[in-house]
Amino acid sequence: MESRLATIQTRNWGTIGGNIAHADAAGDPAPVLITLGASVKVGNAGGTRIIPLEDFYVDLFETALEEDELLLEIQVPTPPPRSAAVYEKFNLLSSDQGIVAVAASVSLNEDGTCKEAKIALGNAGPTGMRAKEAEGLLVGRKPDEALLAEAGLKAAEGCDPTADIHASEEYRRHLVNVLTRRMVKRAWEQAGTSV
Ligand SMILES: Cc1cc2nc3c(=O)[nH]c(=O)nc-3n(C[C@H](O)[C@H](O)[C@H](O)COP(=O)(O)OP(=O)(O)OC[C@H]3O[C@@H](n4cnc5c(N)ncnc54)[C@H](O)[C@@H]3O)c2cc1C
Structure with a gap:
């Protein structure tokens, strides 16, 4: 990054x-x-x-x-075992600030279910904000496409983006949806291979 x-x-x-x-x-x-x-x-x-x-x-x-x-x-506290944090921003100029960005951290129980998840959105509201409803969906569950899609939708519904010359509000919500799905999946996969 x-x-x-x-x-x-x-x-x-x-x-x-x-x-x-x-x-x-x-x-x-x-x-x-x-x-x-x-x-x-x-x-x-x-x-x-x-x-x-x-x-x-x-x-x-x-x-x-x-x-x-x-x-x-x-x-920054030491991350727990079986955890990972990932981040991706969507931008048009590679060295510029993101039109929207999503960070996700996931820590897993020994059986691979989600112990804790945090999703933070960048440029999808006036401040960096947690997507707490989406996080809540993940706890105690194992990932599948339906769950990831649900989490993406919840994050998109719950954010508060504005329109500017770079993107409409609707497009930012779409990006939040896509990036949330992608980041949660990536964090889950990486947490599963970490010690
Ligand atoms: C061309 C360009 C591209 C950029 N792209 C990105 C990007 O891709 N991603 C990104 O995240 N940022 C980007 N930025 C923003 C840039 O990262 C920030 O402006 C920079 O990190 C600010 O750091 P600074 O130390 O220069 O702070 P300053 O500009 O010196 O300070 C910023 C503000 O914080 C206050 N401040 C500074 N330090 C402290 C302190 N210790 N305690 C209290 N107040 C303090 C200052 O008084 C000021 O109000 C970009 C900026 C430019 C110019």
Whole structure:
């Protein structure tokens, strides 16, 4: 994914903290970090606090940072066994932000059923958002095409995209549907082969 996050020049100048604090709904790192259960440590001269990343985003370009606070750390927990996280964005220019992006993480029970699933959508609403209804469908189940299709539809129904010069709202929902299906399937397959 790294080679598709902006251009070499932008990657060399930009920081991941700046990317997250900027709170652009199309930023690449946020959906991935949300599915990994990341938190951010923020603080000012008076002290620090930890905020789950998904609660850090308040609105488009708006975060939970107070005026005098800095983002100090990004904390990513160790993933559980039999788990995987994947990400894909759909864009027209390979080094640009995604028209829509989907990250998915899946952790499995020993029998291959889903223990936990997280799906985070990029540029499908004002902030990076979880597709919780789609996630809920997966828990305790094994994947098949019908389940993946159902999860894709739920994610598309539950998102909140806007239309712009790149894509209509309807097209973004279609992309969320397709990418959710694809990402959940890929995460499930990779989790099954991880230790
Ligand atoms: C041509 C181009 C292509 C791009 N393509 C992509 C892409 O494909 N995917 C993608 O995700 N992004 C993309 N971006 C966005 C880019 O990744 C971000 O702009 C960049 O990561 C910001 O990082 P920075 O360190 O330069 O932050 P800055 O621009 O310096 O800061 C951004 C904002 O965050 C604040 N800020 C910075 N650091 C902190 C901190 N530690 N605590 C609190 N506030 C802070 C700043 O005050 C500012 O308001 C692209 C940008 C350009 C110009």
